Amino acid sequence: xxxxxxxxxxxxxxxxxxxxxxxxxxxxxxxxxxxxxxxxxxxxxxxxxxxxxxxxxxxxxxxxxxxxxxxxxxxxxxxxxxxxxxxxxxxxxxxxxxxxxxxxxxxxxxxxxxxxxxxxxxxxxxxxxxxxxxxxxxxxxxxxxxxxxxxxxxxxxxxxxxxxxxxxxxxxxxxxxxxxxxxxxxxxxxxxxxxxxxxxxxxxxxxxxxxxxxxxxxxxxxxxxxxxx
Amino acid sequence: xxxxxxxxxxxxxxxxxxxxxxxxxxxxxxxxxxxxxxxxxxxxxxxxxxxxxxxxxxxxxxxxxxxxxxxxxxxxxxxxxxxxxxxxxxxxxxxxxxxxxxxxxxxxxxxxxxxxxxxxxxxxxxxxxxxxxxxxxxxxxxxxxxxxxxxxxxxxxxxxxxxxxxxxxxxxxxxxxxxxxxxxxxxxxxxxxxxxxxxxxxxxxxxxxxxxxxxxxxxxxxxxxxxxx
Numbered sequence: 440x441x442x443x444x445x446x447x448x449x450x451x452x453x454x455x456x457x458x459x460x461x462x463x464x465x466x467x468x469x470x471x472x473x474x475x476x477x478x479x480x481x482x483x484x485x486x487x488x489x490x491x492x493x494x495x496x497x498x499x500x501x502x503x504x505x506x507x508x509x510x511x512x513x514x515x516x517x518x519x520x521x522x523x524x525x526x527x528x529x530x531x532x533x534x535x536x537x538x539x540x541x542x543x544x545x546x547x548x549x550x551x552x553x554x555x556x557x558x559x560x561x562x563x564x565x566x567x568x569x570x571x572x573x574x575x576x577x578x579x580x581x582x583x584x585x586x587x588x589x590x591x592x593x594x595x596x597x598x599x600x601x602x603x604x605x606x607x608x609x610x611x612x613x614x615x616x617x618x619x620x621x622x623x624x625x626x627x628x629x630x631x632x633x634x635x636x637x638x639x640x641x642x643x644x645x646x647x648x649x650x651x652x653x654x655x656x657x658x659x660x661x662x663x664x665x666x667x668x
Numbered sequence: 669x670x671x672x673x674x675x676x677x678x679x680x681x682x683x684x685x686x687x688x689x690x691x692x693x694x695x696x697x698x699x700x701x702x703x704x705x706x707x708x709x710x711x712x713x714x715x716x717x718x719x720x721x722x723x724x725x726x727x728x729x730x731x732x733x734x735x736x737x738x739x740x741x742x743x744x745x746x747x748x749x750x751x752x753x754x755x756x757x758x759x760x761x762x763x764x765x766x767x768x769x770x771x772x773x774x775x776x777x778x779x780x781x782x783x784x785x786x787x788x789x790x791x792x793x794x795x796x797x798x799x800x801x802x803x804x805x806x807x808x809x810x811x812x813x814x815x816x817x818x819x820x821x822x823x824x825x826x827x828x829x830x831x832x833x834x835x836x837x838x839x840x841x842x843x844x845x846x847x848x849x850x851x852x853x854x855x856x857x858x859x860x861x862x863x864x865x866x867x868x869x870x871x872x873x874x875x876x877x878x879x880x881x882x883x884x885x886x887x888x889x890x891x892x893x894x895x896x897x
Contacts, residue, residue: 563842570832578896579893590845593877593878600871
């Protein structure tokens, strides 16, 4: 098992090296924005993985509320943590890209603000998991995860009404949207590799969480028998 | 079925009347909220030092942030007194429906915050020289919908955070990110009525949707939260 994890880490690292070469070397320089547009590949890919993680977190939380299986809770923790990291990468890369292209670091636009609120919600989720007493964490955290996920479309709606600056969806967003094929393929490669990377992170974190759960259960049983301490 | 819903109503009524009577005799929640909101109003006034025209622009934000902060004070006390004599444990083993308890607590908090708003409204008018340009009755609708939005989430998250180690801090950490769209709706709708520059119709609809969605989610999940061990 350990060997498998190690091999998959090396495979993902190799793939990341490959995509970096693709993004920074092979892909054409964009006509109006120049080289800074290359952030786009990382930006979209980490955004995609972050959102995917939050979705996984929601599904795992619902499954936990329904079945009470420790596995689904472990998946929920793992995906929330990985999601917060990728979402943070998304936000930071976004500001780095916005500065040269829009002339500002940040704007309170619908998609930016929604992402920030999403990030805040899942940080609150992680804080909440830290603060609960043993044994109650899982149900309460799962309940909060449902609230957080349900909130996202409402946040988006409200802020879209408030103001909007982010470009409308580039892919499938209307007659003038669309990407040059070489850019599109680079992007898709990045999305695939980042998804693999996110999956690997979740898997490793999941295994760690399962070990913690087994350890906790063992401790609980020992103290029930009066052996511990 | 009919006897079941009748008993649910009886539980809601009994709990609500008990809470109202305790509040009427002690006035703990309303006094602390009032004083807190008053302090926020005074501090904001020093911090921004607005002219009459400016204050009309920022009043929506001031009013609702003050009420949000003040509501947290009352919400934190919601469940604390039920913990003291193991009332929640007793409730857990009784056949009374959990949602009846939740509704009673939510309606109670709703009434407290509405009373607070009625008492604070004249102060806001005096301190910030407010005059409404738009239709005033819509402000009442927004206040009722918005208060319910804050209180229904707040009561639920208060039930989550009583189990944490530092419960007083936990509630705002959970409540603020989730209630961002509701707060945005209340602030923007209030500002557009006070300035008469825009129609608050979208925000009223958004608040109504928010209320329906989160009341449903709360009622769906409260039983699990109450019974989490």
